[in-house]
Structures are given as structure tokens and as C-alpha cells.
Amino acid sequence: MRSFRFRPIPFAATLALVVLGVALGNWQGRRAAEKLAVAHKLAAMSAMAPLELAPSADGASLAYxxxxxxxxxxxxxxxxxxxxxxxxxxxxxxxxxxxxxxxxxxxxxxxxxxxxxxxxxxxxxxxxxxxxxxxxxxxxxxxxxxxxxxxxxxxxxxxxxxxxxxxxxxxxxxxxxxxxxxxxxTGDSGDGLARNWPAPALGVEKHQGYQFQWYALAVMAALFFIVTGFRRGTDPDQ
Structure with a gap:
């Protein structure tokens, strides 16, 4: 027969790891969402008709x-x-x-x-x-x-x-x-140059990968505490 033995110190350490993993996973998820929003904005901007660039143009507001x-x-x-x-x-x-x-x-x-x-x-x-x-x-x-x-x-x-x-x-x-x-x-001016410009590297997949890893850490910490808390025997002091 197996019984569960509650251990305060391992529980506190597990709780800290779960909270940390969930918090960092949520943060990485927000970063991924922000960069997805940027990607959608860039796609929308690329579909717009080109704007005549004036000498007084603000480059920061015209980025991409x-x-x-x-x-x-x-x-x-x-x-x-x-x-x-x-x-x-x-x-x-x-x-x-x-x-x-x-x-x-x-x-x-x-x-x-x-x-x-x-x-x-x-x-x-x-x-x-x-x-x-x-x-x-x-x-x-x-x-x-x-x-x-x-x-x-x-x-x-x-x-x-x-x-x-x-x-x-x-x-x-x-x-x-x-x-x-x-x-x-981007337009061809008859010079024969290659213009296969790479898309901006936003790193969405990186943040999604880190998000999964932090959530996995939280789950594994909780499972480890539960599994190691069970032991054979009916006497909890054994």
C-alpha cells in the first residue's frame, strides 16, 4: 500500500519552482505575442502602396x-x-x-x-x-x-x-x-543586382520554445514532488 507523506521543505521548494516556471512562461508568451503583432504590422505595411519619400521625412516613423x-x-x-x-x-x-x-x-x-x-x-x-x-x-x-x-x-x-x-x-x-x-x-532599375532581402528575424519561435520549457519545468517540479511523496507502507514515519 502506498501513502503520501507531506514534506514542508520540499513543498516550499516545489511551489517556488512552479511559480517561477509559470511566471517566466507567461512572460515568454507575452514576448511572443508582441513579436507576432509586429510581424502582422510589417505584413500590413508591406501590402500598402509605396509612399513618396520626402527630404523632411521622419525615418523612425517610416521604419519598414x-x-x-x-x-x-x-x-x-x-x-x-x-x-x-x-x-x-x-x-x-x-x-x-x-x-x-x-x-x-x-x-x-x-x-x-x-x-x-x-x-x-x-x-x-x-x-x-x-x-x-x-x-x-x-x-x-x-x-x-x-x-x-x-x-x-x-x-x-x-x-x-x-x-x-x-x-x-x-x-x-x-x-x-x-x-x-x-x-x-526592391524595385528593379535594370542593374542586374539580386534583391532577395531576408525578412526581419523577430524570434517568435525562440520565445515560444522558451515558454514551453518554463511550463515544462513547472509541471515536472509538481510531478516530482507528488511522485516522491508516495512511499510504500502505511506508517508515514517509516
């Missing part, structure tokens, strides 16, 4: 908004973001300033992906830049991502291949007036 830019590329200031593979191929992302028509403001545009220059990895691969005034489409981004920087970053100069890029640093190096945001070009 589809926009149209009219102006011209500054062909003398191309730079590239290194270590940006695409479909298993090594390559770079070409970034160039785009001067908005009727303004001195420049927007750093991620034009697209290029395969690495096999002849000289320290040189930009060949690419074409449409001349004159044109209208392009893209998505406003607060950053173009950030990769771990090993050692000193390469100095910003025309044709530089760098790991990361900052709008303020680019403005200081180029002497151009640069907006504090970026645009990932």
Missing part, C-alpha cells in the same frame, strides 16, 4: 514602410557590406548614397547583392549604376544589420568593403548630408 525615392545615385561613393552570403554563395551588399531630387539630403540605399570578386576579394565586383534622375522603390530600415567586427574596421572611402555601416560615420567620411536611416531597394 515601402517608399519611392526620386533623385540620383552618387556614383563616386560606392561601398559594400562584406560577408553577406546568398543561396550559399559568398558575396557583398552594394550600398550607395542617393540624393533626393530638389534637396541636399542623401539616403544610403542598399542596392542589392553581388558575388564576391574572385580576382581580388578586397575590390568591389563590377556593377552598373543607372545614370541621371530616376525613381526607385524600397523599404525603410533603421539599420542594415550588424555583424561581429574582428579587429579594426576598414576606413570608409569610395570602394571600401566593410563589415557594418553607420549613417553618421558615412556622412563624416563623405562630407554628404545623410539621412539617419537606410532604404533596401
Amino acid at each position: 514602410r515601402r517608399v519611392k525615392l526620386t533623385g540620383q545615385f552618387v556614383a563616386g561613393w560606392p561601398v559594400a557590406l562584406n560577408n553577406r552570403p546568398l543561396d550559399g554563395r559568398a558575396g557583398v551588399v552594394l550600398v550607395m548614397p542617393f540624393r533626393l531630387e530638389g534637396s541636399a539630403l542623401h539616403v544610403l540605399v542598399a542596392r542589392g547583392w553581388l558575388p564576391r570578386n574572385q580576382a581580388d576579394v578586397n575590390q568591389l565586383p563590377p556593377f552598373a549604376t543607372p545614370p541621371g534622375t530616376l525613381t526607385i522603390e524600397g523599404v525603410v530600415k533603421p539599420t542594415l544589420g550588424h555583424l561581429m567586427q574582428l579587429g579594426e574596421p576598414a576606413p570608409l572611402k569610395p570602394g571600401a568593403i566593410v563589415q557594418n555601416i553607420d549613417a553618421g560615420a558615412f556622412a563624416a567620411a563623405s562630407g554628404l548630408q545623410v539621412a539617419p536611416y537606410f532604404v533596401e531597394q
Whole structure:
């Protein structure tokens, strides 16, 4: 015969683990819900017609908004973001300033992906830049991502291949007036660049996984207390 023996100290420890597991599981669930809401907002924004980007536009309020830019590329200031593979191929992302028509403001545009220059990895691969005034489409981004920087970053100069890029640093190096945001070009301007931009990594699945783990900890702690509380015999002091 089995009887249950209540033990105050193990019960207190179990109760603490259950409360902790449920609380942290709920928190991870809220984080997942918040990021799902962001994902739905981004999907809704991507379905909206592109907005004409004005020089006075607030980049923070336009984050992830589809926009149209009219102006011209500054062909003398191309730079590239290194270590940006695409479909298993090594390559770079070409970034160039785009001067908005009727303004001195420049927007750093991620034009697209290029395969690495096999002849000289320290040189930009060949690419074409449409001349004159044109209208392009893209998505406003607060950053173009950030990769771990090993050692000193390469100095910003025309044709530089760098790991990361900052709008303020680019403005200081180029002497151009640069907006504090970026645009990932999506429309085709006849240059042959690849533009398979990855979707923003929101980490919803990570939070859902952590939520399951914390709930599982709470359940296992409760089950362990119950199972180990039963023992053979009718004498609870045995």
C-alpha cells in the first residue's frame, strides 16, 4: 500500500519552482505575442502602396514602410557590406548614397547583392549604376544589420568593403548630408543586382520554445514532488 507523506521543505521548494516556471512562461508568451503583432504590422505595411519619400521625412516613423525615392545615385561613393552570403554563395551588399531630387539630403540605399570578386576579394565586383534622375522603390530600415567586427574596421572611402555601416560615420567620411536611416531597394532599375532581402528575424519561435520549457519545468517540479511523496507502507514515519 502506498501513502503520501507531506514534506514542508520540499513543498516550499516545489511551489517556488512552479511559480517561477509559470511566471517566466507567461512572460515568454507575452514576448511572443508582441513579436507576432509586429510581424502582422510589417505584413500590413508591406501590402500598402509605396509612399513618396520626402527630404523632411521622419525615418523612425517610416521604419519598414515601402517608399519611392526620386533623385540620383552618387556614383563616386560606392561601398559594400562584406560577408553577406546568398543561396550559399559568398558575396557583398552594394550600398550607395542617393540624393533626393530638389534637396541636399542623401539616403544610403542598399542596392542589392553581388558575388564576391574572385580576382581580388578586397575590390568591389563590377556593377552598373543607372545614370541621371530616376525613381526607385524600397523599404525603410533603421539599420542594415550588424555583424561581429574582428579587429579594426576598414576606413570608409569610395570602394571600401566593410563589415557594418553607420549613417553618421558615412556622412563624416563623405562630407554628404545623410539621412539617419537606410532604404533596401526592391524595385528593379535594370542593374542586374539580386534583391532577395531576408525578412526581419523577430524570434517568435525562440520565445515560444522558451515558454514551453518554463511550463515544462513547472509541471515536472509538481510531478516530482507528488511522485516522491508516495512511499510504500502505511506508517508515514517509516
